[in-house]
Amino acid sequence: MTETFGVRLAAAIEQRGRLCVGIDPHPQLLAAWGLTQDAAGLESFARGTVEALGDTVAIFKPQSAFFEAFGSAGIAVLERVLADIRAAGSLSLLDAKRGDIGSTMAGYARAYLDDSSPLAADALTVSPFLGFGSLGPAIEVARDTGKGLYVLCRTSNPEGGQVQLATSDGRSVAQLMVDECQAANDGADPGSFGLVIGGTLTELGLDLSGFTGSILVPGIGAQGGTVDSLAALLGPAYPRVLPAASREVLSAGPNPDALRAAAVRLGATAR
Numbered sequence: 001m002t003e004t005f006g007v008r009l010a011a012a013i014e015q016r017g018r019l020c021v022g023i024d025p026h027p028q029l030l031a032a033w034g035l036t037q038d039a040a041g042l043e044s045f046a047r048g049t050v051e052a053l054g055d056t057v058a059i060f061k062p063q064s065a066f067f068e069a070f071g072s073a074g075i076a077v078l079e080r081v082l083a084d085i086r087a088a089g090s091l092s093l094l095d096a097k098r099g100d101i102g103s104t105m106a107g108y109a110r111a112y113l114d115d116s117s118p119l120a121a122d123a124l125t126v127s128p129f130l131g132f133g134s135l136g137p138a139i140e141v142a143r144d145t146g147k148g149l150y151v152l153c154r155t156s157n158p159e160g161g162q163v164q165l166a167t168s169d170g171r172s173v174a175q176l177m178v179d180e181c182q183a184a185n186d187g188a189d190p191g192s193f194g195l196v197i198g199g200t201l202t203e204l205g206l207d208l209s210g211f212t213g214s215i216l217v218p219g220i221g222a223q224g225g226t227v228d229s230l231a232a233l234l235g236p237a238y239p240r241v242l243p244a245a246s247r248e249v250l251s252a253g254p255n256p257d258a259l260r261a262a263a264v265r266l267g268a269t270a271r
């Protein structure tokens, strides 16, 4: 039987700690690394990050937008980055925040969660705001292929509350996503279906007590969130957290030792 994403992630965290390093090749970062604003610069940046950190980081999160910006050449770089992450023994979480009607979601699931696709990752970020049920085909494929999903719940941006704190069925939309995501985990611990909760928030108002998936917490560093505040924010769910930082780590490059030092510094506080 295929080993689940939840089990593979737990093993990777055990060996390498739980920091998730985002690969967000912003134009400003390419410039700061002395690279050209083209697919060649993108490739040096993204593959250089994996080369520097691939033996110490449990999970990388490439941000699809920055690869898509270079068209088919950028997508080809993303394919090679995903292959590098696999070869380094790390896990990949592709940040593409997909969400669509069910029949289209099945297409995204084939693109990102089926190993026969060159863009297959170990997990994918998904948006449940077309209704959690629209994610059904992705959940089905992920179960078959041993992949994971991270469902947006309470995002790090200041506008998120407009939708996520609205009430549905007598609970907040965010709480509904927690409950639905846990139903998809179906009692598995560690579950393969995780949540995304912003590290910039100061209070959650969520009941995470029965949740058995992992909780991706982006927004650390550049957006103002700190690893130190997460224990108070997440309470008893804190052991399930994957703190995620992109610019905070990447801005230390391109020197590989400096990149490693930045990841170690953040990772050490996240233990």
Ligand SMILES: O=C(O)c1cc(=O)[nH]c(=O)n1[C@@H]1O[C@H](COP(=O)(O)O)[C@@H](O)[C@H]1O
Pocket: 022, 024, 063, 095, 097, 125, 154, 155, 156, 157, 196, 197, 198, 218, 219, 220, 221, 222, 223, 244, 245, 246, 247, 248
């Ligand atoms: O799903 C995400 O990863 C995500 C959710 C969220 O609520 N906030 C958030 O910042 N992110 C992503 O996390 C990364 C944050 O990058 P830095 O602010 O540079 O660490 C970006 O790729 C965002 O798209």
